[in-house]
């Protein structure tokens with residue numbers, strides 16, 4: 301019984317650490333603060349955890365992270381997270397240089413496309429290089445960020461996206477285009493389209509991938525001298541007629557990039 305309890309605590313600790321970086325440690329603190337024999341132990345622990353976690357996430361961490369070379373993404377009218385989850389889980393930290401670049405990209409893009417926002421997904425955690433933000437192994441140094449593609453309803457650009465989580469709804473290759481997914485899966489890379497299980501549900505079925513707006517957006521990315529690499533699926537690079545050598549193929553060992561754009565600093 302004690303062993304099972306311990307296993308449970310370890311499991312929660314790992315889960316919270318993987319999802320939020322600081323949650324696991326705060327869970328341990330709340331275990332420590334609420335004594336074993338106290339009344340309504342589980343409820344009290346949950347309350348302690350929630351309060352400390354919220355204070356840490358929204359007040360303490362944003363003030364400490366600059367000492368670790370990272371800052372919270374500065375949101376604006378034109379730059380926003382896909383959902384509150386990314387901010388609640390501390391997945392919205394970047395190096396100051398990346399913060400400057402994404403604001404600039406958002407402003408450039410919305411100037412060209414009135415009313416359309418730059419929507420970001422997973423960036424990095426606030427602390428420690430080499431601490432990966434799973435499932436993205438490379439998002440571990442403050443220099444990486446994922447952003448959403450842009451979609452349109454009846455030709456009019458929209459801020460709607462097709463997936464609740466922000467990942468896993470693909471802009472598939474047509475029969476005339478190269479099918480990278482089939483190629484990678486045939487080679488045994490079973491994980492290549494794994495994010496299809498991570499949508500948390502598909503929404504806004506009336507929207508369609510906008511070739512024009514996504515080309516605009518990626519060209520703005522390419523034109524930033526601070527941006528090193530950009531990952532999208534090869535069939536989209538072709539379809540959008542993009543030729544910059546900053547736009548690379550991420551390799552079959554990664555996952556599909558026709559549900560989002562990844563880019564990183566040099």
Ligand SMILES: [Zn+2]
Nearest residue numbers: 436445446562
């Ligand atoms: Zn990424």
